Amino acid sequence: MSDKRPFFVGYLPTPRELRLLLISVAVAAITAFVVAAWAVGTTQDNPGDGRLRFDLGRQTIVGVLETSPYPMVHVTHGTDVIATGETLMLAGAGKFGVEPHASRVDSPVVEVTGVLLNRGDIRMLQVPNPRRNLKAIDGEGPSVNSKNLGRWRLAGEICDGKCLAGAMRPGRGIAHKACAELCIEGGVPPVFVTTQPVADHEFMLIANGDGEPLNSELLEKVGVYISLEGELIQRGSLAVFLANHESIEVLP
Amino acid sequence: MSVKYVPVQWGRFKVIYDVIAITMIMGFLWIFVNVTPGILNHDPAINPQIRNMRAFGSCAFFLLTAILMIGPLARLDDRFLPLLYNRRHLGVLTGFVALSHASFVVRWYFVFSPTDRYEALLGTNTAYDQILGFPFEAFGIFALLCLLVLATTSHDFWLKFLTPRIWKDLHYLIYPAYAAVIAHIGLGALQSTENPTFGVIVFLCASLVIILHLAAARKEHRTADAGVSSEEYASWRKLFRADTVKEGFARVARLSNGERIAVFRHGNRLSAIANACAHQNGPLGEGRIADCIVTCPWHGFQYDVTTGQSPAPFTEKIATYNLRLRDGYVEVDESPNPYGTVVTPLAIPTPSMS
Numbered sequence: 001m002s003d004k005r006p007f008f009v010g011y012l013p014t015p016r017e018l019r020l021l022l023i024s025v026a027v028a029a030i031t032a033f034v035v036a037a038w039a040v041g042t043t044q045d046n047p048g049d050g051r052l053r054f055d056l057g058r059q060t061i062v063g064v065l066e067t068s069p070y071p072m073v074h075v076t077h078g079t080d081v082i083a084t085g086e087t088l089m090l091a092g093a094g095k096f097g098v099e100p101h102a103s104r105v106d107s108p109v110v111e112v113t114g115v116l117l118n119r120g121d122i123r124m125l126q127v128p129n130p131r132r133n134l135k136a137i138d139g140e141g142p143s144v145n146s147k148n149l150g151r152w153r154l155a156g157e158i159c160d161g162k163c164l165a166g167a168m169r170p171g172r173g174i175a176h177k178a179c180a181e182l183c184i185e186g187g188v189p190p191v192f193v194t195t196q197p198v199a200d201h202e203f204m205l206i207a208n209g210d211g212e213p214l215n216s217e218l219l220e221k222v223g224v225y226i227s228l229e230g231e232l233i234q235r236g237s238l239a240v241f242l243a244n245h246e247s248i249e250v251l252p
Numbered sequence: 253m254s255v256k257y258v259p260v261q262w263g264r265f266k267v268i269y270d271v272i273a274i275t276m277i278m279g280f281l282w283i284f285v286n287v288t289p290g291i292l293n294h295d296p297a298i299n300p301q302i303r304n305m306r307a308f309g310s311c312a313f314f315l316l317t318a319i320l321m322i323g324p325l326a327r328l329d330d331r332f333l334p335l336l337y338n339r340r341h342l343g344v345l346t347g348f349v350a351l352s353h354a355s356f357v358v359r360w361y362f363v364f365s366p367t368d369r370y371e372a373l374l375g376t377n378t379a380y381d382q383i384l385g386f387p388f389e390a391f392g393i394f395a396l397l398c399l400l401v402l403a404t405t406s407h408d409f410w411l412k413f414l415t416p417r418i419w420k421d422l423h424y425l426i427y428p429a430y431a432a433v434i435a436h437i438g439l440g441a442l443q444s445t446e447n448p449t450f451g452v453i454v455f456l457c458a459s460l461v462i463i464l465h466l467a468a469a470r471k472e473h474r475t476a477d478a479g480v481s482s483e484e485y486a487s488w489r490k491l492f493r494a495d496t497v498k499e500g501f502a503r504v505a506r507l508s509n510g511e512r513i514a515v516f517r518h519g520n521r522l523s524a525i526a527n528a529c530a531h532q533n534g535p536l537g538e539g540r541i542a543d544c545i546v547t548c549p550w551h552g553f554q555y556d557v558t559t560g561q562s563p564a565p566f567t568e569k570i571a572t573y574n575l576r577l578r579d580g581y582v583e584v585d586e587s588p589n590p591y592g593t594v595v596t597p598l599a600i601p602t603p604s605m606s
Binding site for chain 2: 005006007008009010011012013014018021022025026029030032033034036037038039040041042043044045046047049050051093094095096166168169170172173174175176177178179181182183185186220221222223224225250
């Protein structure tokens with residue numbers, strides 16, 4: 001060490017020989033942070049086109065209510081943007097489902113008012129305050145078409161249907177896992193998003209093999225890329241995957 | 253260096269340091285939150301809450317990386333020592349940025365639900381038995397708690413209250429905190445992103461921190477003389493030739509118990525003190541000496557090398573060591589004197605005396 005080297009003491013004036021270096025370090029540090037913000041900020045993945053369609057206004061539809069495995073409505077009288085014959089999943093506000101109110105509705109035909117969420121094929125109606133916006137009406141609904149599409153092993157990801165459809169952007173993946181589990185536990189219908197369309201469906205409502213809501217084994221795998229076996233059935237226009245949790249394989 | 257506690261001992265250098273640190277943080281957040289969405293042009297855009305969460309989270313990571321680079325940089329080149337002088341303020345700012353990140357996470361992902369937000373944070377994902385889907389939030393919580401403990405105890409009051417050794421050991425939490433942040437990012441954000449840029453940046457930053465620490469440790473190992481035990485008396489250790497210590501400087505030696513001492517030359521006399529400053533274990537052997545007073549290169553604490561005591565009215569004390577000269581070599585009694593013990597300096601022969 002040379003005795004001519006500048007010696008810095010914080011409470012004394014900074015040695016002249018160090019000033020240029022320190023100014024350079026300060027400029028470099030600020031520049032590095034600006035560049036880092038730009039590099040990380042401009043490489044965020046596109047969250048997709050899902051969104052809550054407040055721009056379309058509140059939609060009021062009439063249809064046949066089904067509550068198992070999760071609430072859905074088979075539309076018999078649609079609107080300009082919700083076609084008659086379509087099957088829509090139902091969710092409440094926030095991380096709430098429309099249960100238990102939906103189970104207490106004493107008529108198969110209901111009038112539902114809510115805001116549409118859609119992302120590609122995934123469509124859901126957010127029904128705030130179900131007691132007021134999910135009402136039984138008189139009448140008998142037509143029977144709902146049901147078709148068994150066979151037994152499948154599918155690869156993909158379990159998501160909560162609401163965040164995936166655009167309530168959150170992005171609304172899938174491991175970073176979103178806890179939020180998705182919370183949504184599903186709150187009654188929001190879960191969906192299985194496959195890597196390839198299956199029987200013309202890009203996604204399907206997913207439930208236990210016995211037709212009940214997701215059990216803890218399936219919930220643990222929310223957000224994780226997996227493959228699993230199950231029965232695929234079509235209820236109205238919606239595909240429902242009744243998955244066997246014992247067949248889960250985590251994929252790399 | 254103060255005889256009484258004040259919240260912050262502001263000085264011109266600290267003010268400039270803090271202005272630069274806040275400019276770094278504000279610049280980062282402003283670019284991330286306000287500029288990059290326009291460049292991305294996603295329709296619809298990422299939720300503002302998620303964008304803020306990512307901005308504050310990545311900013312905390314870069315701040316932590318910068319903090320961890322300062323130490324080894326200063327060890328490798330003492331011209332970087334000024335960066336270390338006010339590092340604590342950078343740490344406190346990092347704690348606030350990390351807390352903001354956590355606040356955005358909790359107030360977005362864990363609300364609008366029948367479950368209490370903190371209960372939801374801790375209890376929703378409990379898949380601790382799997383790697384993919386592991387509750388990476390746990391690593392983030394651990395890191396945040398560490399940062400908050402460090403920020404809270406950063407003041408000199410806590411240094412005195414806890415004692416420098418415990419305080420220093422406590423502040424090594426910065427390393428597990430950084431490891432936890434890497435795990436938090438690696439098992440969380442990086443598992444959910446297709447663009448590899450952030451992953452590459454995290455890898456480079458972590459690698460840089462590791463490389464700098466290894467280089468600094470290598471240099472430190474090389475520069476501290478190990479010495480050899482004297483055969484005559486077990487407690488004496490032979491160090492180096494007396495004439496190899498430069499006037500106004502010290503040579504650092506490592507004792508058999510791993511402790512380091514600094515042997516200073518002032519005039520034609522040598523004095524030995526503990527190498528660790530009583531303040532934050534700064535390397536006194538890299539300080540400068542004038543009129544028997546050495547100034548610590550980290551925060552400017554001062555000690556009389558013949559007594560191990562800070563000049564009045566300051567009260568800090570460190571250990572002194574006894575020296576002797578044998579065949580031109582300096583030997584040290586490895587048993588330290590009680591803190592603040594006066595030791596007569598060891599006279600060394602000058603060319604005219606020999």
